[in-house]
Amino acid sequence: xxxxxxxxxMSVNALVMVLAGAGVGFLSGLFGxxxxxxxxxxxxxxxxxxxxxxxxxxxxxTGSSVSxxxxxxxRGGVDYKMGMALVVGGFIGSALGARxxxxxxxxxxxxxxIQIVYVLLLGTIGTLMARDSLRTLRxxxxxxxxxxxxxRAHRHxxxxxxxxxxxxxxxxxxxxxxxxPIILGALVGVLTVIMGxxxxxxxxxxxxxxxGMSAGVVVGTSLLQIVFVTAVTTLFHAVQSGTVDIVxxxxxxxxxVVGAQYGARAARKLPAEKxxxxxxxxxxxxxxRLVLQLTYRPGELFSVSIDEGA
Amino acid sequence: MRGRAALAAACVVxxxxxxxxxxRLYADLSAPKIEISYGYAGARLxxxxxxxYPGGKLxxxxxxxxxxxxxxxxxxxxxRKERVAxxxxxxxxxxxxxxxxxxxxxxTAPLTDLVDARTxxxxxxxxxxxxxxxxxxxxxAAAGIFQRGLIDLRxxxxxxxxxxxxxxxxDDIIYRxxxxxxxxxxxxxxxxxxxxxxDGKVVSTIARKLSVEKTGFEARVSDFAERDAxxxxxxxxxxxxxxxxxxSLIVGRRG
Numbered sequence: 358x359x360x361x362x363x364x365x366x367m368s369v370n371a372l373v374m375v376l377a378g379a380g381v382g383f384l385s386g387l388f389g390x391x392x393x394x395x396x397x398x399x400x401x402x403x404x405x406x407x408x409x410x411x412x413x414x415x416x417x418x419t420g421s422s423v424s425x426x427x428x429x430x431x432r433g434g435v436d437y438k439m440g441m442a443l444v445v446g447g448f449i450g451s452a453l454g455a456r457x458x459x460x461x462x463x464x465x466x467x468x469x470x471i472q473i474v475y476v477l478l479l480g481t482i483g484t485l486m487a488r489d490s491l492r493t494l495r496x497x498x499x500x501x502x503x504x505x506x507x508x509r510a511h512r513h514x515x516x517x518x519x520x521x522x523x524x525x526x527x528x529x530x531x532x533x534x535x536x537x538p539i540i541l542g543a544l545v546g547v548l549t550v551i552m553g554x555x556x557x558x559x560x561x562x563x564x565x566x567x568x569g570m571s572a573g574v575v576v577g578t579s580l581l582q583i584v585f586v587t588a589v590t591t592l593f594h595a596v597q598s599g600t601v602d603i604v605x606x607x608x609x610x611x612x613x614v615v616g617a618q619y620g621a622r623a624a625r626k627l628p629a630e631k632x633x634x635x636x637x638x639x640x641x642x643x644x645x646r647l648v649l650q651l652t653y654r655p656g657e658l659f660s661v662s663i664d665e666g667a
Numbered sequence: 668m669r670g671r672a673a674l675a676a677a678c679v680v681x682x683x684x685x686x687x688x689x690x691r692l693y694a695d696l697s698a699p700k701i702e703i704s705y706g707y708a709g710a711r712l713x714x715x716x717x718x719x720y721p722g723g724k725l726x727x728x729x730x731x732x733x734x735x736x737x738x739x740x741x742x743x744x745x746x747r748k749e750r751v752a753x754x755x756x757x758x759x760x761x762x763x764x765x766x767x768x769x770x771x772x773x774x775t776a777p778l779t780d781l782v783d784a785r786t787x788x789x790x791x792x793x794x795x796x797x798x799x800x801x802x803x804x805x806x807x808a809a810a811g812i813f814q815r816g817l818i819d820l821r822x823x824x825x826x827x828x829x830x831x832x833x834x835x836x837x838d839d840i841i842y843r844x845x846x847x848x849x850x851x852x853x854x855x856x857x858x859x860x861x862x863x864x865x866d867g868k869v870v871s872t873i874a875r876k877l878s879v880e881k882t883g884f885e886a887r888v889s890d891f892a893e894r895d896a897x898x899x900x901x902x903x904x905x906x907x908x909x910x911x912x913x914x915s916l917i918v919g920r921r922g
Contacts, residue, residue, distance in 0.1 A: 358706075359706060359707075359708040359850075360705055360706065361703055361704065361705055361706065361707040361708075361850065361885060363703075363881060363884075363885040363886075363888040363889045363892075364888070364889060364892055366851065366853060366854070367850050367851045368706075368707055368708045368709075368850040404851075416903045416904060416906070416907040417907070419904060419907040419908060419911070420906075420907035420908065420910045420911040421911060422911065423907070423911025423912060423915070424910075424911035424912070424914045424915050425911075426911075427911070427912065427915035428915055469754070469756050469757075584908075588904045588907075588908075591900055591903055591904050591907070592897065592900040592901065592904065593900075594900070595892070595896050595897065595899050595900025595903065596896045596897050596900060599892055599893060599896055601892070601899070601903055603888060603892070603902070603903050603906065604705075604888065606903055606906070606907065607906065607910075610906070610907055610910040610911075611910070613910075614910045614911045614913070614914030614915075615914050615918055617911070617914070618914055618915060618918040619918070651754045651755060652753055652754060652755070653755075654750075654755065655748055655755055657820065657823075658747055658748045658749075658816065659745055659746065659747055659748075659813070659816030659817065659819070659820050660745070660746050660748075660757070660820070661743050661744070661745050661746075661817055661820055661821070662743065662744050662746070663741050663742070663743050663768075664741075664742040664743060664744055664762070
């Protein structure tokens with residue numbers, strides 16, 4: 358069934374959009390990533406103008422993250438205190454990111470910069486996570502009955518432990534300075550604005566490896582931060598560029614919010630190490646796709662953009 | 668470009684008309700307006716009309732006709748990817764001041780059989796003869812490459828079309844052609860112009876307006892998004908949050 362998108366100025370197959378939303382929503386609930394890094398390229402591939410694709414993915418991610426956060430919150434899987442610190446940082450980072458974005462735009466080649474940063478980030482994080490979760494899985498198999506020592510929880514936070522004003526984050530099982538999540542949130546906020554994604558794929562590994570948060574609250578807390586960041590991003594795009602298509606967002610949401618529920622449910626059934634391995638595989642697959650896209654001769658060498666206000 | 672064509676039209680219409688009354692064209696569209704609503708997947712129109720010959724005398728050969736439908740002009744930037752250090756990046760670009768957003772030409776015969784290059788350029792008949800008005804680089808050869816890139820890309824999107832033989836003529840008087848406007852064609856005022864061609868010259872033209880516009884819900888949404896951008900953004904966020912909450916209530920309970 359074809360539905361016309363009033364802002365995008367084109368028609369799309371409604372079923373395809375609902376299913377795409379559902380798939381991304383499922384991954385979102387499962388891994389705690391927003392899924393924008395998958396959804397936006399899919400929409401562009403489908404023929405949606407890039408600006409509309411970026412701006413209309415944001416509300417879809419807000420919606421499925423709200424859905425998933427509520428699902429995780431029911432099981433106590435959200436650290437609100439930590440989440441708020443991340444959100445505060447996220448707002449600061451978004452403001453900085455907007456400046457940086459304009460600066461890069463003036464330099465030109467921002468597309469290339471974005472793609473290369475993507476490949477590096479996804480590749481590095483994916484490789485680290487895959488290696489680590491495989492090692493843990495192998496160890497767990499070798500010593501089945503002995504509980505795994507929680508060595509990771511405090512291994513990576515040497516520098517972070519030195520930050521002042523330490524306080525308790527009981528849900529995460531941590532005693533550390535709120536500056537750590539604020540700085541982390543700010544970094545993710547910068548990435549969000551520049552790359553048009555929620556930043557969950559950076560946030561989740563950072564929470565595990567840098568902050569050392571307990572695995573049970575990582576996904577839910579990451580999603581909480583994503584809710585706020587993508588809501589602000591939607592407003593930003595609506596006011597700044599007018600490229601948010603509410604009809605497209607509604608179609609994506611229809612599938613997304615349901616998919617997120619089932620994703621969150623699946624996340625509770627799978628062990629954390631397997632989840633981490635799963636996310637690593639998704640990240641690496643996407644990084645590979647980007648590398649191919651950059652290095653293979655594209656089918657169409659030309660691209661056309663309509664100049665504004667002409 | 669359009670001004671130039673209009674000027675040419677004025678010349679042609681006045682000068683031969685003084686010598687001898689030429690054939691006259693009549694034309695109409697099956698609908699003067701394309702309304703875009705929720706299920707819009709493009710629109711198919713019929714362009715039809717008749718040729719009236721002076722004294723009612725048929726010339727003994729089928730009239731040669733070209734029909735051009737053209738959307739509002741746009742200023743566009745065309746970029747070209749090149750391989751730099753193993754990576755495909757946009758390197759060069761060219762801007763065009765007057766690229767039509769939509770251009771479809773239907774004819775009774777191949778364009779080269781109907782008109783010579785000069786006439787085609789004067790009337791902008793055919794994708795190769797439109798005035799795209801390149802600017803930005805001084806190199807006409809480079810501009811030509813980008814122009815071909817623009818044409819090929821928009822052809823593949825269905826926005827530019829040449830339908831040879833798509834104009835059907837009945838009894839040497841009545842003509843008709845189908846016109847398909849794809850859903851990606853922008854809103855705005857379109858011109859549908861019919862050209863009667865004889866001995867490689869345009870001897871008569873007639874133009875009809877076609878408007879493509881959003882109606883109902885679609886029009887209200889884009890008005891809302893433009894007028895109250897912040898409110899529209901808030902509404903979208905509220906919709907998203909509500910959808911997430913409702914899904915959590917319905918699906919989550921069973922979990």
